[in-house]
């Protein structure tokens with residue numbers, strides 16, 4: 001069997017005494033498009049942060065392309081392997097949309113190049129084409145704080161497109177977008193270029209979009225796995241059970 | 246057992262905090278009581294002199310000669326303030342960045358660097374600019390250099406300290422998101438901390454420029470030239486109208502800085 005892109009082996013996340021994710025074991029193959037479903041507080045964000053190396057597992061381990069996540073050097077190495085779009089976008093409000101997008105390059109740029117780019121943007125075409133893919137290249141010069149929520153969300157996605165890691169983690173990437181735009185963005189995130197297969201794990205609150213765009217659905221509830229099935233096998237009964245109040 | 250330990254600890258911290266509040270309030274009250282409010286701080290006839298001085302505000306001298314002198318001296322005052330603030334920025338900003346501890350990677354080195362940087366800043370600002378002026382006048386004589394350094398050094402201490410705090414207090418989430426895009430702490434600084442702290446840093450710097458203009462005016466009472474010197478000469482001649490002319494120049498300078506600052510801030514702020 002091929003080495004999986006992501007492998008969780010009994011990975012658990014705790015915040016103090018609160019267990020956000022109970023020990024989970026699963027593998028995600030390279031190129032797979034996986035949606036995380038589950039009610040609010042289920043642990044979707046925490047699971048993505050575990051995979052992205054932002055939260056250390058309290059027990060168990062996480063491997064990305066066969067390497068323990070703790071062994072990956074933060075900076076260039078980790079950021080070329082995995083990138084994350086945060087639920088709250090977390091952009092720098094007083095930089096332009098263009099600069100926030102270009103920040104996706106910070107893992108590979110030298111410090112001098114980064115400094116220079118603040119004065120005269122370096123690799124501008126790269127950022128513009130990423131902004132084009134999410135449909136806001138006309139807003140590239142705008143201060144990010146002046147953009148609407150949906151526009152900021154798209155800048156955050158453009159940043160990860162520039163970063164171009166082999167594993168993309170996206171926390172509710174279309175939560176602030178209208179249906180047509182959501183389709184387009186999900187299309188952009190889930191369509192691979194012919195020469196490179198990207199792995200995508202996204203938390204989704206829209207079951208419909210998850211079914212339409214993803215290969216595999218994982219249901220989380222109170223930090224534990226409720227189901228983990230091909231998208232076509234997930235029934236309405238399973239979903240009702242997942243979201244039951 | 247564990248719960249009990251916790252309760253005892255919270256009780257004592259609440260208690261000690263309450264005690265601290267009581268002591269601080271007592272010290273405050275005591276200090277107010279220690280000022281001798283009624284013992285001859287106003288001399289007789291003082292009131293009429295005050296009236297005369299205030300009245301002169303409506304009849305400032307506006308002859309060509311005085312205005313020309315005012316402009317020249319205003320320029321000197323601004324030059325001292327701007328040069329002093331430049332020294333303060335060049336000295337205070339880097340030390341402030343070190344004192345904020347945001348660039349350090351290893352804990353041990355960070356503690357040492359933050360320690361000495363804070364100490365230097367505290368030393369700079371614990372001495373008043375007038376005292377620095379006396380020190381520098383002794384060292385380099387009555388030269389503009391003395392005025393510029395006398396403003397620059399204590400202001401470096403103040404700017405550095407405020408910058409350090411502003412750089413620490415930016416929201417963490419955008420910084421984390423830059424880190425996850427692969428940014429080192431230096432890049433996080435350039436792309437996150439600095440832009441987010443910049444509006445406040447700028448407006449504080451402008452506020453300090455205002456203070457610097459006042460300080461430069463006072464500096465000139467010490468004999469270093471500028472608007473304050475002219476105010477002093479006029480007051481000695483009991484020429485209150487003329488003194489007001491120069492005071493109006495001072496007010497105009499501060500107002501101009503304020504205007505400039507709000508224009509710059511509007512461009513930079515989020």
Ligand SMILES: Nc1ncnc2c1ncn2[C@@H]1O[C@H](COP(=O)(O)OP(=O)(O)OP(=O)(O)O)[C@@H](O)[C@H]1O
Nearest residue numbers: 015018019020038039040041042043044045046047
């Ligand atoms: N940094 C933290 N400190 C303490 N508790 C946390 C932290 N992050 C998450 N939690 C807790 O962990 C649990 C899971 O949170 P998480 O953010 O992963 O949920 P989620 O599935 O993403 O929810 P939502 O759909 O509302 O975004 C929650 O109970 C939350 O309160």
Ligand SMILES: [Mg+2]
Nearest residue numbers: 044045087171
């Ligand atoms: Mg979440």
